[in-house]
Amino acid sequence: MxxxxxxxxxxxxxxxxxxxxxxxxxxxxxxxxxxxxxxxxxxxxxxxxxxxxxxxxxxxxxxxxxxxxxxxxxxxxxxxxxxxxxxxxxxxxxxxxxxxxxxxxxxxxxxxxxxxxxxxxxxxxxxxxxxxxxxxxxxxxxxxxxxxxxxxxxxxxxxxxxxxxxxxxxxxxxxxxxxxxxxxxxxxxxxxxxxxxxxxxxxxxxxxxxxxxxxxxxxxxxxxxxxxxxxxxxxxxxxxxxxxxxxxxxxxxxxLDGASLFELFESERVTFSAGVPTIWLGLLQFMRQSGHRFSTLKRTVVGGSACPPALMAAFENELGVTIRHAWGMTETSPLGTASVLKANQLALPPDAQRAELQKQGRVLFGVDMKIVDDAGQALPHDGVAFGDLLVRGPWVVGDYYGDRNPGHLTADGWFRTGDVATIDAAGFMHITDRSKDVIKSGGEWISSIELENLAVAHPAVAEAAVIGVASARWAERPLLIVVRRPGHEVSTEELLDFFEGKVARFSVPDAVEFVDQLPHTATGKLLKTQLRQDFAGYELP
Missing domain, CATH: 3.40.50.12780 (ANL, N-terminal domain)
Structure with a gap:
């Protein structure tokens, strides 16, 4: 009926x-x-x-x-x-x-x-x-x-x-x-x-x-x-x-520079905005240099790539603006998740709440997701197991235009995102890396995103990228590539010491290279394919 x-x-x-x-x-x-x-x-x-x-x-x-x-x-x-x-x-x-x-x-x-x-x-x-x-x-x-x-x-x-x-x-x-x-x-x-x-x-x-x-x-x-x-x-x-x-x-x-954006935010009394992390890093630098503060902007959404925890903390503590983490891709229209606490999580200690909000968030109704191992078997939602992220839903791509190639879908119709993720018991998804960017070292998987987020928390670091380079002993080891903040100095030893106690010892990068700028894609993401070409044949110390 x-x-x-x-x-x-x-x-x-x-x-x-x-x-x-x-x-x-x-x-x-x-x-x-x-x-x-x-x-x-x-x-x-x-x-x-x-x-x-x-x-x-x-x-x-x-x-x-x-x-x-x-x-x-x-x-x-x-x-x-x-x-x-x-x-x-x-x-x-x-x-x-x-x-x-x-x-x-x-x-x-x-x-x-x-x-x-x-x-x-x-x-x-x-x-x-x-x-x-x-x-x-x-x-x-x-x-x-x-x-x-x-x-x-x-x-x-x-x-x-x-x-x-x-x-x-x-x-x-x-x-x-x-x-x-x-x-x-x-x-x-x-x-x-x-x-x-x-x-x-x-x-x-x-x-x-x-x-x-x-x-x-x-x-x-x-x-x-x-x-x-x-x-x-x-x-x-x-x-x-x-x-x-x-x-x-x-x-x-x-x-889209800091001064122009701030002028519009204030003159038009903007309450809500959205953009990739590089935009907000530039705006934060402008706000710090100028001493300006927002009078109406209350929240913004960050997506496109992982939002560094240091950026999230700076916007909230210095500027009074809440950053809401979200995840998606062109193939998902794009929004698939948003990071918003549940009622029972409001009783958690502040550090635990912040840790949860730094994840990419909970799935929206209309989208479903799961993580699977290399054999395609579903993994538990325990916040520890990580695997390939699959999604499906009414605003998720089924075929690419002019390309009838079903290789991007599983046999039962899930879209392969190319991301590696965990999902915890509360349903919060956390991207640990892109499948092509994860570093496999001596049988252990190292998240380049986690290392990048830690690096940009250092006061002398403006931007950072981590790639895997060849190692005779471990197959791959992480190389940290850093853009210094204007007017700041930091040595390799200082940066490597900065990781101590924050990640497992095997995850600490083996070397640091300083560059004037990092390559980005047309959508503001780090262009790691270019970095891997630039550092091809790199010899670790």
């Missing part, structure tokens, strides 16, 4: 439609790449998104067509999220920080028909255009006054000119909720980037799930500023979560 409820397919456009109807005067504030701030409301954004929808149809964009973006977090990019998906096309957010050859591969693999780009990326786009023949039209996300005088980009026009002739009377169509709405590619650190094709259903369910109190906990009382880029896993769902809840949305554009 079937239920007798109305059938209303989940659609991305309905999120903005809801905000425009019930939070019509709530603001969206956008810092523009061409300079200045732009301020309007959800009602305005909805009208312009409908104008965009009609403009796309005029260009011949059809359901299922891919529409690319090379853009920062701005109001125009926000409109593209809804205008493109709203007509049944696919919004393909392209990460401009990828290597040029990866960008060419992604644009051609996705077969984008139209590409929208910010003024910042004009030189990049002019280099890409001749080798991306599938793109029929290029649209500059600005007014006509910013169009280059002499450009060979085919069909180039400004975004404002594109919208200007259209009325805002478009009616969003209804279609199957499993229709694709957006496309993001992985960073491709070990292989070509892979496309993850999200559906309207998966996106709306993800937005609902991350809004829960034990996830990110967004409400109409919040002023939200996602530092995480809209070209990186749809800004972790923030552009969908904010209109769903009616939260004021502040979009920082290209200004």
């Amino acid at each position: 079937l239920g007798l409820m109305m059938h209303a397919p989940l659609r991305v456009a309905a999120l903005l439609e809801h905000a425009a109807k019930w939070h019509a005067d709530t603001e969206i504030v956008s810092r523009l790449p061409e300079g200045g701030l732009f301020r309007y409301t959800y009602a305005d954004a909805h009208r312009r998104s409908k104008q965009l929808a009609k403009a796309l149809l005029r260009l011949g964009v059809a359901p299922g067509d891919r529409v690319g973006t090379l853009a920062w977090n701005t109001h125009r990019h926000f409109e593209l999220y809804f205008g493109v998906a709203g007509i049944g096309a696919v919004c393909h957010t392209v990460n401009p920080r990828l290597f040029p050859e990866q960008l060419v591969y992604i644009l051609n693999h996705a077969e984008d028909r139209v590409l929208f780009f910010d003024l910042t990326f004009l030189p990049l786009v002019e280099r890409l255009a001749p080798i991306c023949p599938k793109v029929e039209k290029w649209v500059l996300l600005a007014g006509p006054q910013h169009l280059p005088a002499n450009s060979e980009l085919p069909g180039l026009c400004s975004y404002e000119d594109l919208l200007e002739p259209e009325r805002d009377d478009y009616e969003w169509p209804t279609f199957d909720e499993n229709t694709a709405c957006s496309l993001c590619y992985t960073s491709g650190t070990t292989d070509q980037p892979k496309g993850v094709l999200y559906s309207h259903r998966s996106t709306v369910l993800h937005a609902l799930a991350i809004s829960l109190p034990d996830a990110l906990g967004c409400s109409a009382l919040d002023v939200v500023l996602p530092v995480v880029p809209m070209f990186h896993v749809n800004a972790w769902g923030f552009p969908y979560m904010a209109p769903l809840n009616g939260a004021k949305l502040v979009l920082p554009g290209p200004g």
Whole structure:
């Protein structure tokens, strides 16, 4: 027997439609790449998104067509999220920080028909255009006054000119909720980037799930500023979560340095933010140097890579801002877990609470996870046993776009994340390493993440990475690679002594190398493949 409820397919456009109807005067504030701030409301954004929808149809964009973006977090990019998906096309957010050859591969693999780009990326786009023949039209996300005088980009026009002739009377169509709405590619650190094709259903369910109190906990009382880029896993769902809840949305554009972010946090009275650890390390350094303090910012979410405990403690103790740890990946839309204590854990001593919150957290409803050994057998949730992390759920990838290769799924349909993790009795998952980064030394497994987190707790260390290097006796041993803080000195002996008593003796690195900077992926993660190349053949003392 079937239920007798109305059938209303989940659609991305309905999120903005809801905000425009019930939070019509709530603001969206956008810092523009061409300079200045732009301020309007959800009602305005909805009208312009409908104008965009009609403009796309005029260009011949059809359901299922891919529409690319090379853009920062701005109001125009926000409109593209809804205008493109709203007509049944696919919004393909392209990460401009990828290597040029990866960008060419992604644009051609996705077969984008139209590409929208910010003024910042004009030189990049002019280099890409001749080798991306599938793109029929290029649209500059600005007014006509910013169009280059002499450009060979085919069909180039400004975004404002594109919208200007259209009325805002478009009616969003209804279609199957499993229709694709957006496309993001992985960073491709070990292989070509892979496309993850999200559906309207998966996106709306993800937005609902991350809004829960034990996830990110967004409400109409919040002023939200996602530092995480809209070209990186749809800004972790923030552009969908904010209109769903009616939260004021502040979009920082290209200004991601400490001073620019602090100015927006204060002027717009931001309460809630999100970003990768490198962003918060930079902001913390700015706050310490300037002596500034936040007046409204209360919490932020850290993901993308493990948040160093020292960073978490500094934000809470020095700045009065709570960091909530979360875990996910492009293939999980991305949020899979969030670190929030249970009621019975509030009685734990403060140190025990902090230790639990430093883990990646508890799984959200809708996602399931388990850890398995090399034979695929499930391991106990005792916080000690560690194994390969597997996940499944309605916003977890089933296939990569254009790549019908089931190798990333187990025989019974679990996605192999590539992470090595523990799960404790309370359900808190803790990433101990990536499977390709864990160091196997003399039969023991050493977590590079644990060593990195300890290293950056040293007052003279700005950033650290740990990789395994060959050892005749132990097969592999950890090498610590460190960027010193400006104006600070620290020796190899001091750093190695810093580990004593904090980890097992066999886990202490064998050597330290000091560098000016560490390589990062396009999403801000440490690029350990590059470090392993740079230190290939390294001879331990």
